[in-house]
Amino acid sequence: MGRHAHAPTRAGLLALAAILAATLTPTATRADEASGTWTGAVELRANYYWETSTRVVAPEVRARLVSPDGVQVDGSYLLDAITSASIAAGVQEDIRFTEVRNQGTLGVSREFDLGEAQLRLGTSGRVSHEPDYLATGITAYSTLSLNQRNTVLSLSLTYIHDNVGAVVRGGEARVDDTGRDLSDRGLQGQLEGITAGLTLSQVLSPQATVVVGYQLVQNWGFLQNPYRRASLSDNLVPEVHPGERTRNVLFGRLAYFVPETSTAFHLMYRAYMDDWEIGAITPEVRVYQMIGPSVVVRLRYRHYNQVNSFFYQDSYDGDPEFLSADQKMDRFYSHLFGVQLRFALDFLDRTPLSFLERSWIDMSFNYWNQTSRFGDGILAQAGIRAPF
């Protein structure tokens, strides 16, 4: 399939514009118009990831605003500070470097009352920038709620366009007399993709829900890493991956609440397969225990198991069509164990901090055991979500 076959068409862009226009049209049904108040939530998060060769610190702010006439605006900003050594980048030299990534998202949606059903239309955009990578994406989605919201059907379509660059990593920045950055090796290629998603959420009983979904992802363009080097006849050479990739994802989540013990069980499963012959399964179980109305303890176990792509080898000889040093292309499995504590700040009622009385705080710690060369990892997060 050629690249031009995937380019966003004028019709597609017009469709996105139509969704945006429909979302903002004042003649639509207004869900909360009677109250006349703006509602929403602000969320502050701190994310931390550690493994032998990589550390990531990523503070984040997210906000949601809902107007009296039902227009919902979502935005977020995330700052990623990534300190990594050679193994994470996949190169063979021992270089440690730090990069900063800035990511912003903005979305708008609106729900329309169709009588027996409710239809939400929305669109969102995302920009992520770091010195050697610019990622952009736009999503259009619709959510149809039926049968008193017992059944919710969601459709989404995302287009991404990334500019993949390369810079000289490690050591001092190199500039000339005019201040021009000589470490910038420029654009290496472009990665594009389209993701189509379909999700069905269904209430099964007063205690059980199920979600099933399917995603089809088509990527094309520069799909290798400009820094990684594969071993070819004892020489290190740039990676060469196929120029296209078709990915299929089937996923589901079954949740059940036991009133007698205030315990919820969530069973999750994901099956993945692509035309690079990577197949993976991801079962996960989460157990939530309510302790009173204001405290939740969550335990989780996640297993991941994948088989290797058809072109991955530890080293190559002869004249192979594709070359890869990407650990994600190899066979491996992992186990993730996690615990989370989430509690409400309702005890702040009648204090100077009463504006936070409806807020929740969450803190989680996950230990990740991987058989890939990345090794074991730790994922820790904390956040506060304050509705208003």
Place this chain on the structure above:
Amino acid sequence: MRALGLTLLFATALGGCVTVAPYEREYLASPAMNAELEEGEGEFQAHVFDSREGATGGHGSTGGGCGCN
């Protein structure tokens, strides 16, 4: 695709014979049942998983960068 169709059909059939009224959703409204409360946490985790695993998806788009290639 056949598995997907069967799964969707099964889920729809399960729910099609059940209507849970809003006033019956006390347990479904519990923080222990509301996956939306985990969206913020889940997006960063998905980003990490995408940068370390060959598979993707099932959790929304996580974006480029991060050496995910």
